[in-house]
Amino acid sequence: MNPRLLKEVKSVQTLLGLVILQGVLSGILIIAQASVLALIVSRVFIGHQTLASVQHLLWVLLAIIVARAVLTWLGETGSLALATRVQSSLRMRLTQRLLNAGPLYVHAQKTGELVNTLIQGIEDLEPYLARYVPQIAITALVPTIILVEAFSRDWITGLILLITVPLIPFFMILIGRQAESSTKRQWETLSRLSAHFLDVLQGLTTLKLLGQSAGQARGIERASDEFRRATMASLRIAFVSALVLELLASLSMAMVAVAIGLRVIPGRMPFETAFFLLVLVPDFYLPWRMLGTRFHDGLNGMEAAKRIFEILDAPELAKAGGTMRPAAVDAQPIVLNRVGFQYPGRSEPALQGVSAVVKPGERVAVVGPSGAGKSTLLALLMGFAVPTSGTIALGDTPFTSLDLAWWRQHVMYLTQNPYIFAGTVADNLRMARWDATDAEIRRAAERAGAWEYIAALPQGWQTVLGEGGTGLSGGQKQRLALARAYLKDAPVIFMDEPTANLDPETEAELWGHLEALLTGRTAVVVAHRLSTARRMDVVWAMNHGQLEQVGAPRELERVPGLYRELIQAYAPLPEEGHYASLHRAAETL
Numbered sequence: 001m002n003p004r005l006l007k008e009v010k011s012v013q014t015l016l017g018l019v020i021l022q023g024v025l026s027g028i029l030i031i032a033q034a035s036v037l038a039l040i041v042s043r044v045f046i047g048h049q050t051l052a053s054v055q056h057l058l059w060v061l062l063a064i065i066v067a068r069a070v071l072t073w074l075g076e077t078g079s080l081a082l083a084t085r086v087q088s089s090l091r092m093r094l095t096q097r098l099l100n101a102g103p104l105y106v107h108a109q110k111t112g113e114l115v116n117t118l119i120q121g122i123e124d125l126e127p128y129l130a131r132y133v134p135q136i137a138i139t140a141l142v143p144t145i146i147l148v149e150a151f152s153r154d155w156i157t158g159l160i161l162l163i164t165v166p167l168i169p170f171f172m173i174l175i176g177r178q179a180e181s182s183t184k185r186q187w188e189t190l191s192r193l194s195a196h197f198l199d200v201l202q203g204l205t206t207l208k209l210l211g212q213s214a215g216q217a218r219g220i221e222r223a224s225d226e227f228r229r230a231t232m233a234s235l236r237i238a239f240v241s242a243l244v245l246e247l248l249a250s251l252s253m254a255m256v257a258v259a260i261g262l263r264v265i266p267g268r269m270p271f272e273t274a275f276f277l278l279v280l281v282p283d284f285y286l287p288w289r290m291l292g293t294r295f296h297d298g299l300n301g302m303e304a305a306k307r308i309f310e311i312l313d314a315p316e317l318a319k320a321g322g323t324m325r326p327a328a329v330d331a332q333p334i335v336l337n338r339v340g341f342q343y344p345g346r347s348e349p350a351l352q353g354v355s356a357v358v359k360p361g362e363r364v365a366v367v368g369p370s371g372a373g374k375s376t377l378l379a380l381l382m383g384f385a386v387p388t389s390g391t392i393a394l395g396d397t398p399f400t401s402l403d404l405a406w407w408r409q410h411v412m413y414l415t416q417n418p419y420i421f422a423g424t425v426a427d428n429l430r431m432a433r434w435d436a437t438d439a440e441i442r443r444a445a446e447r448a449g450a451w452e453y454i455a456a457l458p459q460g461w462q463t464v465l466g467e468g469g470t471g472l473s474g475g476q477k478q479r480l481a482l483a484r485a486y487l488k489d490a491p492v493i494f495m496d497e498p499t500a501n502l503d504p505e506t507e508a509e510l511w512g513h514l515e516a517l518l519t520g521r522t523a524v525v526v527a528h529r530l531s532t533a534r535r536m537d538v539v540w541a542m543n544h545g546q547l548e549q550v551g552a553p554r555e556l557e558r559v560p561g562l563y564r565e566l567i568q569a570y571a572p573l574p575e576e577g578h579y580a581s582l583h584r585a586a587e588t589l
């Protein structure tokens with residue numbers, strides 16, 4: 001039993017209480033059943049009584065049998081209901097955890113494995129919680145109650161039971177060790193298989209163009225073959241374990257039977273006691289045999305529980321922040337003071353000593369070579385991660401005291417690849433503001449230049465879009481994202497070159513709508529194009545996680561330094577003043 005599961009999930013405690021009650025009642029009923037049965041048989045066969053004279057005992061026996069069946073049924077459905085509750089509670093907590101951890105944590109994980117844990121891992125908890133855990137309680141209780149009763153009736157039988165029973169857990173532990181490592185292997189290969197599938201689905205275009213789809217298919221074949229072998233190995237172990245348990249139980253029962261038989265024949269033991277013990281003994285071993293089987297059913301769940309708690313315990317890149325909500329967000333500067341950030345497991349910091357101020361209403365372009373730390377800086381500004389050194393503050397309020405959920409309500413983020421969710425166009429827009437009226441949605445779509453194509457869709461804004469916005473062009477997705485931004489009407493905008501993947505014509509058109517959005521708002525834009533940087537008030541030029549230059553774009557173009565080097569890397573710097581040709585040549589920074 002995973003102690004964390006017991007400690008942290010309340011339903012598991014209820015489940016345990018329930019199965020302990022079931023175990024005690026079962027033990028008592030088993031003994032009562034054996035006693036009544038032995039009484040009936042000895043009266044009818046030894047005492048030569050008629051069935052009519054033991055009729056009341058037969059009714060009692062029937063009542064006990066029915067009670068046992070009802071108890072088992074109640075136990076099983078109760079356990080199942082509670083297991084389902086535990087599963088949904090963990091599913092919620094995992095999702096919440098991933099949402100809290102934010103994009104930086106999720107992107108650093110293997111997506112296939114994460115999906116496997118969230119779907120299959122949670123699913124695997126059911127046999128573990130609904131079958132294995134109750135069986136542990138029953139195995140601890142029922143044989144103990146039977147053992148006490150057996151000792152009180154006949155100490156020799158009690159002694160045989162006591163001596164033989166430790167053999168079963170001994171073999172179970174021996175086999176269990178093997179089974180655990182084989183289940184671990186099975187889990188790992190299944191995760192690898194999920195990751196492979198996801199890779200193929202997400203990277204289909206790249207794979208096709210690189211002519212690698214056959215190679216990936218072979219990869220899947222290998223992973224699935226490995227999974228088959230791991231599964232077969234687990235099954236073999238489960239089979240051997242069942243065989244050993246059956247054998248041990250049969251041998252022990254035979255020993256008890258011989259010891260009893262040897263005393264009944266010469267008349268040293270009353271028939272009723274002998275019969276009672278013989279009926280009781282199989283029920284002594286049954287929970288152990290069931291435990292063996294259910295242990296193997298529950299192994300995947302045990303492995304999954306470990307992984308689930310690993311995710312729940314992962315170090316948080318983004319702490320929850322505080323509760324402060326400073327007034328007038330749009331009048332507050334964003335102040336970075338010697339900000340540094342180091343990703344866990346990386347030796348080099350992604351950001352170091354970044355000090356700068358974004359004034360209210362100012363539009364900042366962040367430029368720099370790949371890996372300079374631009375995206376990391378945006379992530380910190382959105383509160384997805386906490387600086388490992390230095391501070392970021394909104395006015396006088398450090399981010400650590402800021403209510404980050406509230407902050408994100410005042411912030412909009414536009415990316416290179418906006419995500420469109422499966423659902424209608426209207427749903428996708430309402431995501432920015434659930435209470436937006438139809439008129440507001442239409443107005444936002446118009447301002448983003450999206451209304452025309454939305455109206456032309458088969459069912460207008462009620463058209464259902466596929467996951468990832470299938471059926472829409474890159475420009476259309478961007479305009480949808482822009483409409484979201486208009487609808488959200490946040491005073492602070494963060495952007496990661498939203499026009500980077502668009503053709504020049506669409507880009508120019510989209511910029512018309514973007515400029516309107518940025519007017520009067522504070523913006524920090526990661527710019528890969530000179531044209532984008534030029535549209536902003538200030539340029540921050542970054543390299544190796546450091547802020548090397550800050551200044552107006554036209555000014556920085558004139559002085560030697562990183563910004564000019566970035567431009568020169570793509571085109572020879574023309575004579576001062578020849579911005580038109582510079583613009584053409586340095587399409588990309």
Ligand SMILES: Nc1ncnc2c1ncn2[C@@H]1O[C@H](COP(=O)(O)OP(=O)(O)OP(=O)(O)O)[C@@H](O)[C@H]1O
Binds near residue numbers: 373
């Ligand atoms: N999730 C992550 N885990 C570990 N290291 C990361 C992670 N994301 C980025 N890094 C590292 O941090 C550094 C800065 O990366 P960042 O993505 O911020 O750069 P960038 O300037 O946005 O680059 P690009 O223009 O290529 O997107 C890089 O060295 C990168 O390898």
